Amino acid sequence: MKSTLKKLLPFAVVGVMSGATTVGALQYFNHDSNNGDQSYFTKSASNVSFAGMNSAAVGEDFVKAAKTTVPAVVTIKNYQSRSTSRASEQDLFDFFFGPQNGRGQQRQQQQAPDNMPSGMGSGVIISPDGYIISNNHVVAGANKLEVVLSNKKSYIATLVGTDPNTDISLLKIEEKGLPYLNFANSDNIEVGQWVLAVGNPLGLNSTVTAGIVSAKGRGIGILSSQGKAANPIESFIQTDAAINPGNSGGALVNTNGDLIGINSAIQSTTGYYQGYGFAVPSNLARKIVEDIKKFGIVQRGFLGVTTIDLSNDQLVAAYNKDQKTNIKAGSGMYVTGFGENSGAEDAGIKKGDIITKIDSYAITDFADLSAAIGSKRPGDKVQVTYLRNGKENVTTATLRDQKGGTSTRTKADLSVTERIGAEFKPLDERFKTDYGLNSGVIATNVTEGGEIAKIGIVDNYIVIEVNGKPVNSQKDVEKILDKYSGNVQVKFVDAYGQIYTRGFKMP
Incomplete structure (x- = not known):
């Protein structure tokens, strides 16, 4: 524990997991039990101004997309028992300020009555028969979930399933003929592309904001920092469309009104919008809900490697010092070891190899590996491109689940x-x-x-x-x-x- 590496390694190692997340100091935030959504935020040193927009042509595109999207975005009210909600709020308050000065007790006294929601967020209708996608943190801890449509019609929803590793949840209401959004291929989005964020921030229903995609494949460490996700997958779409508490679980759409992401987090010093929002890409979100609907559980494939992110100079330096090696910083994932029943090891990959590509997906850092493997299932085969002694090699690895299996499982197969x-x-x-x-x-x-x-x-x-x-x-x-x-x-x-x-x- 005395070495620099041992202090840093928990942020670097991907122990038998599908991918990994970059290191980030992020926290879980819920400002107001009546209009909060338990949104996430990260601390940022400086504010970023909202991008200006004054194109009439773009404005017309926004109108079309907004008309398509707004009816398909819902409000989700999370009702919890007093004991569960109180404990949750206490944990969050202590996480920010520490259990001091009697503040925890003061916070408990602000708990909403049983007939008031403990938190609110957003969701997106993805089928005419009432399936709704949202964030896991929007529905967490609920003993009742109420869904309110944009026309104010209300339903009690069934929670079909959740996945803390991607912060995605799937709900169902009993209704037919509902407006819904189609999933777009999030791999095709481009940095600089116009997008709309639609949700219910700060209690303001059916709010539409606009911005651009400011980055892709962003790993911000938010899921791993909370300790709730055993094998977090982060490859967020970063946007400067304004997002606030209440937007979580809402839609990020292109100018056609197609769903390209589920808004999940913001970067802020205050817990409110200061420049950047982050959305789960639609391809990953769609895979999660398809698994939940078909199998009842998420099917997760694992490459079975532990790695160091070569794009992180500090981690590379620490590893070299501890292991007395001389690996050079750059891009790619440096293989440091393998888990049991590793598909990568069986495919011939060795310690010291540098993974640079999965199929056609370039691997430069943790977030890239997280995205490339996180959308796969046990039994899927991936083409792994890696460097060994400076020479490029290609092999095919079969992904496995955490027990070493290569077939999908249902709830009935669970222990x-x-x-x-x-x-x-x-x-x-x-x-x-x-x-x-x-x-x-x-x-x-x-x-x-x-x-x-x-x-x-x-x-x-x-x-x-x-x-x-x-x-x-x-x-x-x-x-x-x-x-x-x-x-x-x-x-x-x-x-x-x-x-x-x-x-x-x-x-």
Whole structure:
């Protein structure tokens, strides 16, 4: 831990993952429970002015696109139980200011009543039968989701599925003949192209703003910084169209009104618009919702490599110092190791190789690798171009899932711990004795939006009993819940020693 590399390596290594995200200091933000959307923001040293627009021809294009888009963009209201919402807000407040000066208690007292939403965001109707795409952070923690159309008609939505790794969620309302947007091919967008952002910022419904695509393939580290995504995929479209809290989950469209991205984050020192917004590309978003609809879960392919981003001079220097190597900064991903059942290793890639291309997609940094592999499924084959001793080589690698499989899976194929969204480690016997516990396991890798997380359990909480039976290992939990389909009762201890009993229906 004393070396510079060890301090930096957690931001650099892509451990058996589909891609990686660039290092960034970003935070999760929700200004007002009545009009916030739990938007993300990053700190920026300087403001950026909004691009000017005075072309009559472009203005006509904006009118056409706005008329197409506005009816298909909805408001999403997130209702949470008092305990869940209070805990969530407390965590966010402490993340900004620290648990000091009694501020956390003051923030708790501002909690909205049960009949008021804890947060609001946007969504986009993507089919006439009521499928709606949004952000995962817009729907996170909800026990009820209300969708309000641009014509003010309201529905209670079903949450079909979520993916914290891309910050995408899929909802469904029961209606037919709805206006909807078509997905465009986000690979075809160009920097400098005009775009519109449509959403419901700051409680202002059906708001349209315009700007240009200011960058592509942007990795800003927001998903990894929150610790909610196990294998985050970031390759954002960056735009200067004005986006504020409430825009999250809304549409980024081209001048034809076709969907090219889902607005997700802003860069700001205040939590409000200061120049840059970021959207999940439509190709990645479409793949996620297709997986959720078809399989019930997201199918994620992995190349199975750990890497160093050669475009990051600081990381390269740290790696050279720690490993006593002399690799040079540049572009591409320098392979430092492999995971178990690595498709890349089986394809002949070795440590020290530099990955420069996946299929026809040039790989210059983490975000490029994240995008190129993140849209693939287990079993997909990719052509990997790499440098070895300065010579370019090409090989074909078969992507695998995290268990080494090459086939897709459905919810029925998931293990108990995958279905409930957590893993469990045995509790040390000394700990049990010291704290008077007769049983217990430590919750780990708790998945945001999973059943365990929904009842208030986070990493390192102690689960004592499941369905009234003591548990001392993960196998105990699996045995109790294997082939079980009813209501699950969980008794657990939080970080302050308080004991709770809460439940959920086994998915």
